Amino acid sequence: MTPIPAIVWGVSLVATLLPLVIACPLFVSIILMLTGGKLPARATTLLVGAGMGLCALFAVISAYSFLTGPDSLGALHVVLWNWMQVGNFTAQIALSLDRLSLVMMLVVSCVGFLILVYACAYMYDDPDIARFFAYMTLFVASMLLLVLASDLLAVFVGWEGVGLCSYLLIGFWYGEQANAVAARKAFVVTRVGDALFLLGMLLMATAVGSLDIPTLLAVGPHAPSTTLTLGMFLLLGGAMAKSAQVPLQTWLPDAMAGPTPVSALIHAATMVTAGVYLLARLHGLFVLTPAAMLACAVVGFVTILLAAGSALVQTDIKRILAYSTMSQLGYMYLALGCGAWHAAMFHLVTHAFFKALLFMAAGSIILRVHHEQDIFKMGGLRKDMPWVFTAFLIGSAALAGLPLITAGYFSKELILGSAYEVSPIFWAGALFGAFLTSIYIFRCVFIVFWGGHRTHAHGRSGMAMALPMAILSVLAIAGGWMEMPDAIANVHIFSNLLSPVLGALPQEHGTSLLIVGSLVPIAGVTIAWTLWRPRDVAPTPAESPAIATLRADWGFDTLYDRIFVRPFMVLAHLNRRDFIDRFYDLIAALTQGSGQAIARLQSGQVRRYAGWIAAGTVAALCLAV
Amino acid sequence: MNAADPNGALIVAVILFSLGALGVLVRRNLLFMLMSTEVMLNAACLAFIAAGNRWHLADGQVMFIMIVAFAAAESAVGLAIILRMHAAGRATLDADTGNRLGG
């Protein structure tokens, strides 16, 4: 690691600010944990706002100085300290900033800041507000560590940290058993992925001898190809569990049990995209293992369709959004599998904007209709809350990818084009997924905002909730304009930004693909209007066994329940008097028994004591003589 | 002065020591237990003196003086305890009644 020249002002500034970006939220979290909820709600929100504001500000400043600095094409390493040194293996706590982690850092800190500001209003009346923000800020700190760490081992620390915070926040309202069960499920399912990730990491460490990502990318290609493939498969497995991809997707819909800002931050914008970021970070190795890439693409492809199908029949507004998140993450995995790193990262960014927006809008609705989440019990909310309606509409349009005016359109087109390069089947499936996406999200829009009133909305969303939504609305529209196909306009800000890290953008595709991709969402919206436009009778969810299966995530939950949970429960039940414990009980009983026996020697009678002393003397003499 | 046999003196010391130990173990009266302790101390003295005679050194007698000092201190404290017990109403001086430290 070369020492950072202190002369260059910009670079040393970045080196100073980068640790602070992580330290700010961590510090806030520690304060909130140590005060143990004694701070009043106002002080808590001020503290969180200040901490996250500083975090976002530092992130922006360091991003600016990095890009204007001399190192802007490479990477900047800030070694904080040596973590461990075992033989030839060294692990460092080091941060590295390159253009890829810069993008991700900005997304996490800025979107995180907006969501936390929103959450300050959303959670203001909750008695446990301090605990909530302690977890949330800890999450942001872990996520930033995950993003910025230059060593896979430190990445893993962040990886586990976000998993822990996800668990804690899903079960935030632990008073209800369903929430606690959902949290446990999320934890256990992602743990499968964490185990795979750890195995993959250890395999790479043994094969390469280092977990430093630059070293890994430089030396990794010389490793045996089977080892490499196995390692990448394991890392892919870890990423898939974190991103709720088939077959480890079952935890995400249940994770909606947490407060809505949690869903916006963790289960839409940041944590679930950690796997995508990780694979993009390791793309130099990933590209060498075609089998793993194919698997990644297939997983993404299957997830797009399964999740979109489930989203089509959900009745809970947050579950619709959860399935749409899975489906959109599927697009990112498809893009990664097709080698379209730019497309995956671009979609990650735009998705963070519009999905956070959708969740915030959904949260505002839920808050104002007395925590009702069933869309069939809402209706006609367009007039009650016009601004929330606008925000939700913008988010839905971006999700559906309505042409030209939304961010989602451009990122999705980029993915579709790359998928067509690899296989027309992927392209067709993804296109069909886009079609389903526009149907299910506008089904939700039409049922919630049109038609007659079926619930009473009260109150107003305050400034702290409106402002983040307004900013994200702008981003959900304008965010796409930084990367456009040549057929529309020659703008490539995003891909030019990432090209030094991810390589040049592949060749453009024909305009015909673009036209088809533009027409499909419009067709989807039209169909949604035909099916769910306001009528005289209130809409009711369609019911049939097939739909019930679809709604229950294609029966994955039942399947896992049958093959994993129940046998495990049976085993646990059989062994409820743990036979290994018997052994330890025996030791305890022996200790207790002998203790009691020896205690009896202490009779308090001085003659007995004298007798024991004499007997002991006799015994000692027997040994000595 | 005749030649003394330290072996015989040692055997006497051992027998006296065992008698003292027997007295401590058998007697329940604290007064007799203290007396038996004195006997044991005397036995130890005798062993020291016999050894001093064998090696013709003054150290044996020095140790004897130490033991006498120790015996004086010990019997002073022991007798004070006996008086205290008697004054507290346990006139029998039965060692077995003082078992409140039993575990």
Add this chain to the structure above:
Amino acid sequence: MNIVLELYGLIAIGATALAITRTIPVHGLLYLVVSLLALACMFDELGAPFAAMLEIIVYAGAIIVLFVFVVMMINLGQPDQLREKGWFAGGAWIGPGVIAALLMGLLVYGTQRSTMAVGTAGTPIGPQQVGLTLYGPYILTVELSSFLLLAGLVSAYHIGRRIGGKS
């Protein structure tokens, strides 16, 4: 063999055996005095006249007198004598007897395994020699025993403080 020494030894053993089996404390103390005097004679025979004198003056003269004082103060009577007899009943001797016998056997075996040569019939070790040794190499021990005596004095005073007084 020194017949005189053995004789004194026998007297000491007999007197001690009688001392520890008496039921009346004063009788026991008198036998103990006899035993101590016999021991003093043994010390003299073993070439330690100074120790013999100390044995008589300090042990028989001071410590045993202390015992006698206590016996007088607690004033045991006829019922105590009967009770003491009751405590001697049969079984009480078995366990202690076995242990004491074992102890004696082992010690005799241990001391006689390597028989000491008969001491040189040298001159007795007088008080001067003892004093030089005592205040020479053993000065630290002397100081320590002064601590011990002080502690004994203080604790004896503390324990016996309220006797006869108010509670």
